[in-house]
Amino acid sequence: MIQSATFKLTLWYLGIIMVLSVLFSAALYNESTSQLDAGVGNQRASIARLPLPREFEPRRTAFLEDLDAQLSDAHQKILLRLVALNMLTLALGGAASYMLARRTLRPIEDALEAQGRFTADASHELRTPLTAMRTEIEVSLRQKELSSTEARELLTSNLEEIAKLESLSAGLLRLARSDGGLDPAAVTEVPVTEIFSEATRRFQVLINQRDVTLDVTAGDETVSGDRDSLIELIALLLDNAIKYSPTGSSIALTSQASGGFVRLAVADHGIGIAASDLPHIFDRFYRADRSRSKDKIEGYGLGLSIVKRIVDLHQGTIHAESEPDKGTTFRIKLPTHHAPKKAQALLAA
Numbered sequence: 001m002i003q004s005a006t007f008k009l010t011l012w013y014l015g016i017i018m019v020l021s022v023l024f025s026a027a028l029y030n031e032s033t034s035q036l037d038a039g040v041g042n043q044r045a046s047i048a049r050l051p052l053p054r055e056f057e058p059r060r061t062a063f064l065e066d067l068d069a070q071l072s073d074a075h076q077k078i079l080l081r082l083v084a085l086n087m088l089t090l091a092l093g094g095a096a097s098y099m100l101a102r103r104t105l106r107p108i109e110d111a112l113e114a115q116g117r118f119t120a121d122a123s124h125e126l127r128t129p130l131t132a133m134r135t136e137i138e139v140s141l142r143q144k145e146l147s148s149t150e151a152r153e154l155l156t157s158n159l160e161e162i163a164k165l166e167s168l169s170a171g172l173l174r175l176a177r178s179d180g181g182l183d184p185a186a187v188t189e190v191p192v193t194e195i196f197s198e199a200t201r202r203f204q205v206l207i208n209q210r211d212v213t214l215d216v217t218a219g220d221e222t223v224s225g226d227r228d229s230l231i232e233l234i235a236l237l238l239d240n241a242i243k244y245s246p247t248g249s250s251i252a253l254t255s256q257a258s259g260g261f262v263r264l265a266v267a268d269h270g271i272g273i274a275a276s277d278l279p280h281i282f283d284r285f286y287r288a289d290r291s292r293s294k295d296k297i298e299g300y301g302l303g304l305s306i307v308k309r310i311v312d313l314h315q316g317t318i319h320a321e322s323e324p325d326k327g328t329t330f331r332i333k334l335p336t337h338h339a340p341k342k343a344q345a346l347l348a349a
C-alpha cells in the first residue's frame with residue numbers, strides 16, 4: 001500500500017516539476033527567439049534597404065538567405081538545449097520526487113507500523129485470558145461429573161479472567177479515545193486538591209487494605225485541562241504506586257506551582273524500576289521483567305502509555321526517577337494555561 005502510494009506521489013511531484021519546467025522552457029524559448037528574430041529582422045531590413053548596384057543583388061539575396069538559415073539554426077539549437085534541459089530535469093526531478101515522496105509518507109508508514117504492532121499486541125493480550133478460560137472449561141467438561149465445589153471454582157476462575165478482559169478492554173478503549181485529542185470545551189481550571197482527592201477516593205479501599213500511608217501536599221494551585229483526564233492521570237500513577245509497593249509503605253502526592261507551571265509528583269517506596277526498563281515504561285504493552293515475574297503483579301503495560309498521552313494532550317512533560325528496591329517518583333510538569341489542539345473529547349473511562 002505504501003509502495004503504491006509512494007509511486008503515485010512520486011508521479012504527482014514529478015508531474016508538477018515537469019509542468020513547471022516545460023512552461024518555463026516555453027517562456028524562455030519564446031522570449032529568446034523573439035529577441036533573436038527582432039535583432040535579425042532589423043539587420044535584414046537594413047540590408048534589404050541598402051542602395052546597391054544591380055550586380056550585387058544576387059549576393060544580397062544569398063546573404064539574406066544565409067541569415068535566414070542561421071536564424072532557423074539558432075532556433076533549433078535553443079530548442080534542442082531546452083529539450084536536453086527538460087530531460088535532465090526529468091531524471092533529477094524523478095529522483096528528487098521519489099525521495100520527497102518517501103519523506104512525506106514516512107510518518108504515515110511509521111504510524112501504520114505502530115498501529116499494526118498495537119493491534120497484534122492487543123489481540124495477543126486479549127487471547128491469553130480467553131485461552132485460559134477455554135482450557136479450564138474444556139478440562140471440566142472432560143470430567144464425567146462436576147461437583148458443585150469444582151463448578152464454583154471454575155466459575156470463580158472464569159470470572160477472574162473476565163475481569164482481566166474487562167480491564168484490558170477498558171484500557172484499550174481509553175487509549176483509543178485519547179488518540180482523538182482534547183476537547184477545548186472540556187478544558188477548565190481544575191484545582192489540584194480536587195484532582196488528588198478524586199484520584200485517592202477511587203483507591204481508598206485498597207489503601208486501607210494495603211495499609212498504605214498517603215501524604216498529600218497541595219496548595220490552591222490549579223491546572224487548566226480536562227478534569228476527568230487529569231484525575232485519571234493521577235489515579236493511574238497512584239494505582240501503580242500502590243500495586244508496586246509492599247504492604248504498609250508510604251506514598252506521597254505533591255504539587256507545586258511556579259513560573260506558569262504546576263509540578264505534580266507521585267512518589268512511592270516500592271520495588272522500583274531498573275535503569276534498563278526506564279526508557280520503555282511509557283511504551284504501549286511494555287512491562288518490566290520484575291513486574292511480570294516476581295510476584296506476578298497483574299497488568300497489561302497500558303497504564304503509563306495512557307498517562308503519557310494525557311500529559312501530551314495537556315502539553316506537559318513527564319519523567320520517572322527510580323531506584324530498584326528503593327522506590328519510584330513520577331514528575332509531571334503541566335502548564336497552567338494552554339491551547340488544546342484537536343477538537344475531540346477525551347473521555348475518561
Ligand code: ADP
Binds near residue numbers: 271286
Ligand atoms: P502495568 O499494567 O504493567 O502496571 P503500566 O504501563 O502502568 O503497566 O506500567 C508499565 C511498567 O512500568 C510496569 O509493568 C512496571 O514494570 C513499571 N512501573 C510503573 N509504575 C511503577 C512503580 N510505581 N513502581 C515500579 N514499577 C513501576
